[in-house]
Every structure is written in C-alpha cells, then in structure tokens.
Amino acid sequence: MKKALATATIAIIFATPITGFAADSMPGMKHDMGDMSGMKHETATSPMSEGVIKKIDKTAGKLTLTHGPLQNLGMPGMTMVFKVKDAAWLEKLKTGDKIRFVAEDLNGTLTVTSYEPAK
Numbered sequence: 368m369k370k371a372l373a374t375a376t377i378a379i380i381f382a383t384p385i386t387g388f389a390a391d392s393m394p395g396m397k398h399d400m401g402d403m404s405g406m407k408h409e410t411a412t413s414p415m416s417e418g419v420i421k422k423i424d425k426t427a428g429k430l431t432l433t434h435g436p437l438q439n440l441g442m443p444g445m446t447m448v449f450k451v452k453d454a455a456w457l458e459k460l461k462t463g464d465k466i467r468f469v470a471e472d473l474n475g476t477l478t479v480t481s482y483e484p485a486k
C-alpha cells in the first residue's frame with residue numbers, strides 16, 4: 368500500500384502543472400488512483416472489494432477468499448468461502464491470485480457475481 372500511495376502522490380504532483388486547476392482536481396486524482404490500487408478507498412461508485420484466493424474448490428464451484436470489507440453486505444474483512452456465479456471462472460483462477468470482486472447474497476448464498484484480476 369505504501370508503494371501505491373507513493374505512486375499516486377507522484378502522479379498528482381506530475382499532473383498538477385498540466386491540468387492547472389490543482390485545488391479542484393486533486394481529490395479527484397487521489398480518488399481515481401485509490402480505486403486503481405484498491406482496498407483503501409471505499410466509495411459508492413466502486414462496490415468492488417479486494418480479495419486473495421486461498422483455496423479453490425472446482426467441484427463445489429466455490430472458493431475461499433481473504434477479503435477486505437464488503438460494503439454492500441455490511442461485512443468486515445475476513446477469510447471465508449464464496450460460491451462463484453460461473454464455475455468456469457475457477458479454471459482461470461489459482462491460489463494466491465489477487466482479485467477485485469463483487470459479492471452478493473443470492474438467496475442466502477454469498478456469491479461472487481463479478482471479479483477482475485488485481486495487481
């Protein structure tokens with residue numbers, strides 16, 4: 368996270384003279400960079416949370432994730448099992464992968480309904 372913050376700061380410093388309206392643009396810049404590097408910024412516009420894959424169960428169509436806070440579910444960060452909406456996703460994922468994902472409560476089953484790779 369420290370590295371990401373430093374990168375964001377450098378980007379802001381770099382961008383300021385170009386844009387020329389520093390006072391207005393700075394919070395926006397910070398926000399965008401925060402979304403890109405994940406986790407730190409919880410915003411209404413970005414419901415995705417960060418997770419690290421701990422275990423994959425292709426047979427059951429489930430994975431174990433250590434995840435950050437899930438705003439839409441009112442859940443703090445923890446390690447837990449999720450079902451995935453599309454079991455084919457599990458073919459592309461592997462233990463140790465970092466993802467950004469959205470989890471929803473589908474009829475009482477916490478399910479990863481979308482994801483993207485995170486760095």
Ligand SMILES: [Cu+2]
Nearest residue numbers: 442443445447
């Ligand atoms: Cu959880």
